[in-house]
Amino acid sequence: MFKRIWAWIQKFSSPKHFYRISGKMIPWFAVPAAVLGVYALYMGLFVAPTDYQQGESYRIIFIHVPAAWMSMFIYMVMAVSAGIGLIWQIKLADMIAAASAPIGAWFAFLALVTGSLWGKPMWGAYWVWDARLTSELILLFLYFGYMALQSAIEDQRTADKASGLLAIVGVVNIPIIHYSVEWWNTLHQGATVAKFDKPSMHIDMLIPLLLMAIAAKLFYAAIVLIRARNEVLYRERNRQWVKELVEKL
């Protein structure tokens, strides 16, 4: 039984098979991501009510919060993939991890920039070194570290091992980001949605926010497939099936 499952996993995680299947899957994520993203952004920026305290400025939440969530979610996907690559030596898992890093880095960057633009009018400062902001900045640097190791090491297997280990070690930062606002005094406010209590947000604001979060997940799914396909082609460039594919063009 175990052997059969293992054989099935190996077949489906073969880069060639993945390349064929993923090409068909991309539009199924990309189209809903675009439609839902535009709709949620319109709802958030134009339809959702003004906030009682922060006025219109709060609307940056519709970008800031999904971006911050994605930066952590993608990190977990990257670390788990890197772990699978490291332990079971499934090549595709390493490719997914490598494909995810720049996307996660962009989301972390977006969360930091939008937060900074929000901070100036609301708090009175673009940046403060509190635990939430600092741990999110460390997340961005972890992504940079992973990407640097990937491109600095010539041998692909060694690169995957070294960067994969860094990704796994960096997982400790994820609970720190999430709980920083509870464990320490921070200027950043506490959780509004991601907590056991009911969300501290009016339903007309919450729905666009959650839709935006779903759109961001779909967007990531589409982009990571596209990037992983490129990674497959590059890493398997000397294999027969890639050569045949290129000749057909």
Added chain:
Amino acid sequence: MSMNKRSKRKLLVIMVVMGVALATVLGLTAFEENMMYFYSPTEVNNGTAPDTRTIRVGGLVVEGTVERATESLLVKFDLTDGAEVVKLEYSGILPDLFREGQGIVAMGKLNDKRVFVANEVLAKHDENYMPPEVADALEAAEQEK
């Protein structure tokens, strides 16, 4: 590939994660105080916060204590965490969210009269988001009680 080698790698990964997690917990516990962005008025008054160097203090602006000078930007108000109160003085432009009852974080130093002289005041907004009508209705309901 042998099963043995695979479980060895699995063990190694688990040990690395647990080791790093333990080191992080120890490190963060050791630097607990430095991880705090600000002290509370209670910590300022009971001496937990250093009173000779620049620190940050955070709390709520006590309602009815804000006094603004007419000729300058000087503002005086009380800051509380619900238990203790610290008197505060600040000369400068306040953030938009500054108001009575609002959470703020001020950076500065205690003077010899134990008044906290701030050179920076930041507003800390809370995690609640709602339209103004809802906020008004909530306040009205609160007053009915």
